[in-house]
Amino acid sequence: MSFAYDYDRYNNAERGLFCELDRVLPGPVCRTFDEFDGALDGVFDKRTVEQTAEYDWKRKIFFDHLDDQASWRVVKRVKRVKRVKELYLDDEGS
Secondary structure, eight states: OEEOTTHHHHHHHSSOOSSOHHHHSSSOEEOSHHHHHHHHHTTTSOOOHHHHHHHHHHHHHHOSOOSSOHHHHHHHHHHHHHHHHHHHOOTTOO
C-alpha cells in the first residue's frame, strides 16, 4: 500500500513521474486519507491468484531479492571491491 497524498502536485508541478504508480507499486495507491483508510480495512483480506501474481510481479520491478540477506550482500560486495583494489593498487593508492 502506498500513500501518494502529493501525487497531483508532484506529477503536474514538479518533475513528473517516472512511471504510473498504479502500474508499478504493489497494493493500492491512495491519494487521500479516505482512500488510505479504506485500503487499511482490506489490507489483510485474502488475495485472489491473479492479485497475488500481479503483486509479486510489481515487487520484482524494484527488488532483485525478497529476503532478509541485504546486509550480507553489501558486506560481500564491499569485501570483493576491497580485494580487487588490493590486487590492482600499490601501497600508495595509484
